[in-house]
Amino acid sequence: MSPIPVPSNSVLPPGSLILVTGITSFVGGHVADQLLKRGFRVRGVVRDLSKAEWLEDRFEKDYGKGTYEVAHVPDLSVKGALDESMKDVSGVVHLATTLLFGPSTPDEFILPTVAFAMNALESADRSPSVARFVFCSSTASAAMVPPNTHITVTKGMFNETAIEASRRPPPYDPSHAMVSYSASKALAEKAIFQYIAEHPDSRLTVNIVLPEFNSGVPLSVEHQGYPTSAGNLKAVFEGDYTTAKFFPPLHYIHVVDDALLHIAALLHPGAKSERIFSAHQSKNMNTTLALFRRLYPERRFMEDDPTEGENLAVYAEKPRATELLRWMGKDEWTGMEESFKELADSLILVESV
Template identity: 30%
Template sequence: MSRVLLTGASGFIASHVLELLLQRGYSVRFTVRSEEKAQRLLEAHKQYKDKLDYVLVKDIAQPGAFDEAVKSDPPFTGILNVASPFHLNVTDPKTELIDPAVNGTLGILGATKAFASTVRRIVITSSSAAIVDPNKPNNGAGYTYTENDWNPITLEEGLLNPSNGYRASKKLAEKAAWDFVEQERPNFDIATINPPLVLGPVKPYVSSLSSLNTSNERVLDFIQGKAKNGAPPSGVYIWVDVRDLALSHILALENLEAGGKRFFITEGYFSNQKIIDVIRENFPQFVAGLPEEDQPNGGYPQGLYKADNSRSKQLLGLTYRGLGVSVTDLVKSLVELGAGR
């Protein structure tokens, strides 16, 4: 039985990763920031209590934060590093976004090299923000992004505002990981997972309507009638379902050929208008709160880049759920949490 460490297990993405790991027979240690979150996860997965334990890591950016977490008997063979901040409600991008992302990534890599010699692979959750350059003219129309692309954003540009800070944190943290492996020559290799906006059902034991992840919050706004006067701009136009994203982490852990590679994990295009269309078709109780007028061109800009996800399909064997399935399942989960009451 393989034993793995999963960081940030109470997050939206990691909660799905944890469920899949347990279903596939792994023994899992997870990290969370608080005892309350740990107990919620243990209670939700009590049928796996013999395969589940945890370590509290209250601040991933602190030196030595993961030193104890990576020590295990029986030892770990792999690590899934999903913990990283994603929110834009910040006043200091460096201390609140960039430093935690970079230091947390280097912390888990350094601790593994020092204290977990049996680990053979670490899968790191990065982001399409480390790939896509939002400043390309005409939304990058005519350009196809692949895993070979890097967002050219610099640290200095990342300090200018929270949006830049998030993009820089993802790019700089992932770069730091690749540099670490090249320079330190550890006992393990890495693979990075680079998703765009993530949609899909939330787990009730890690989420509430007041603490949704940023991506799903827009869908809650639609069903609560907060965009009745018109949908806001989508911001980004590529997406993935959280369940497919979770599976991609595990496939990257299991596939020998995935080591040393990045994976652009995306189903394809979406827009806020397309999300509204799904809600309108499947949830008549929310139609009155939706915008009365549709956005032109399906909510898409006139020009738009393409995203090549062929590596994830060919090497990992990943298949992708469509937007209709993802949004429908998401809205159902939000209703279970009390939305619309």
């Protein structure tokens, strides 16, 4: 299979070695896959080798021997843990993070996320071969938008409300996890920008991608299941109301579009110290149910929630994200129907096995 061409003005040529942390995650697997499709080599950082063996088999089968290799790093919070992994690497996409969707303290959630980010950034900066560094954040780093609230989210916004709320004393209930998640990403971003400001002679170009709600099918349902946002769509399709309502109304993005924006942040010559917002179209549980009812009239779905609101946020930087997506060769964002149908069809396929 011939590689997908990359733009001629890409700052890194195909064949370059790219380090991807969090490679076994929903987004991480797709970032690696899209890089390999374009002729790049990938070194995947994994904390547990046993959970990542399938990636080696999958990528060797699809792209050939020598295109993918593993770096075993059990604890990314240890300073210098990634130094050896950076050898001969041209670019880094850092997706590894902490996810604790239960009662947790700020120290358990926030400190590791910031430590992961800064250790990866500092190791990349120490490596003479690394030219580009991309950090995967979240739109929640900028703002968590209450339903039915009109707000324009800009590139200069940080979620100070979540940062302050994350510091309140215990007890912590499960809802505090979203506060901690938002604060962890905001504080990690702030630490990254502070590092850039304090190291003006650094060779690194650093960009940050802020996704919202990823839809689509994981690279391997067998090995990854339906994590996080994919699990939320699965819950809506299957009638698991509690899990379906875990996320508030949000903007979705197809996971491959999200992966392409991470790669654009890595390769685009004009992307420097940018926050790229990876969010396409507003959705909530009710609009998702309406789409599923129309696509699968033979199935019975749960009732709408009459109290559910809408996400009315507008992302001021969406035109920039659209421009970068098109630079990657994708003319349009993946539509909601195509995106959600892809996941639902995969669930029906599993049912039939």
